Amino acid sequence: MNLPVEPPIAPMLAKPVKGLPAQDGTLFYEPKWDGFRCVVFRDGDEVYLGSRNERPFTRYFPELVEAVKAELPDRVVVDGEIVVRGGQILDFDALQQRIHPAASRVRLLAEQTPASFIAFDLLALGDDSLLDSPFSARRERLESIFDRAGDAVRLTPITTSEEQAAEWFRTFEGAGLDGIVVKPGSLPYQPDKRVMSKVKHERTADVVVAGYREHKSGPVVGSLLLGLHDSEGVLRHVGVASSFPMKRRAELIEELAPYVSEDGHPWSADSLPGAISKWSATKDLSFVPLRPELVLEVAYDHMEGERFRHIAQFRRWRPDRTPDSCTYEQLERPVSYDLDDILAR
Incomplete structure (x- = not known):
């Protein structure tokens, strides 16, 4: 050229x-x-x-x-x-x-x-x-x-x-x-x-913590796996939250230990949406399953289908919320708009 x-x-x-x-x-x-x-x-x-x-x-x-x-x-x-x-x-x-x-x-x-x-x-x-x-x-x-x-x-x-x-x-x-x-x-x-x-855009949602992946630096929490219940009560994987200081990642290991699930978990590494792809073919996507009993509030920008489009941001734990109350119904739905109307401007 x-x-x-x-x-x-x-x-x-x-x-x-x-x-x-x-x-x-x-x-x-x-x-x-x-x-x-x-x-x-x-x-x-x-x-x-x-x-x-x-x-x-x-x-x-x-x-x-x-x-x-x-x-x-x-x-x-x-x-x-x-x-x-x-x-x-x-x-x-x-x-x-x-x-x-x-x-x-x-x-x-x-x-x-x-x-x-x-x-x-x-x-x-x-x-x-x-x-x-x-x-x-x-x-x-x-x-x-x-x-x-x-x-x-x-x-x-x-x-x-x-x-x-x-x-x-x-x-x-x-x-x-x-x-x-x-x-x-x-x-x-x-x-x-x-x-x-x-x-x-930034919105908040209450989500269920159903597992975590370890950080690449060692046995500390890398990301929390988040879920929401659909209209039939099935817990769907909707994304992760991962922005924690290193000290906090180590503390989370101890705090989450009592919730580690030995069997009967609704998810597996292979069944999670987006688990194996060309973007992550060499990445270890195994995770530590947790009993889906903990609820936290996260901030997110928008949804892509049934999942958060980007990594969600931790806001606070919600001990006042029950896991079954964390559903898609709480999410704000944007006003429908036509791409052709945007590009015609």
Whole structure:
């Protein structure tokens, strides 16, 4: 490739903040897409899809390579997100399945669950590097190249209205998006720097502790395995909580010892959702089963199907709650929203 910005490059990042930053006359607000971060490089017939860790996605998304050739300028570098749709919402589980070692499987999945690319920043166009240009100028030039974009390469909506951003934060979650990204208009592109802001949803739930995995450093708790009861009373594995200081991890071993279950546990390592996959093929997923009698409160951002999308955060023990009261019914359901309505903005 012969571009003014060449791969690999680490994308610019956002730091989490608790609330939506107030408009000071300089801010732009965008939906936060839930997919794989990707920087697209195109130089004629050469296309490179770079991941957040600067390794190529190119072989896993052949349909996007063709879409980039058809829908973007001949020489361009665009930052964005790879997503897969499941109807009118994002499907992160289907997106994860796209990373597969077998070429035949990659081709099949490209047909069955085709990906889209959502563009939100422009790093280079033609012979011009835009890294030092302010974001407001980069966004203007990004919009100018989307006269020819089609269904697979789309432009994210943007607003300077704090009120509009707050409405997006509330409603767009129903389509699978997970917050708002905030960018100062004067911001140059700074690879691998957390210079933007992001606001994500946070909710709490009371969950059953049904086991733990040991930490890689030794016989201390690495993560707690969490469960919720479904409508038929079956305890389902919904995720883990793992953010504990090392001293606390050691204390938990002693505190949980009386609850270790010898037999009759509802779960096994092989039966847990996501137990063995290409992401964890070499990882030890065995766990210490606990009698499902302890309840704790965790914070989470949103659900992916029946599970927490990300690692839950421990908040407090709930000795006042009974395990059978920990059901999916307590979870807040986001307002339904249509992806096409978002992308039409």
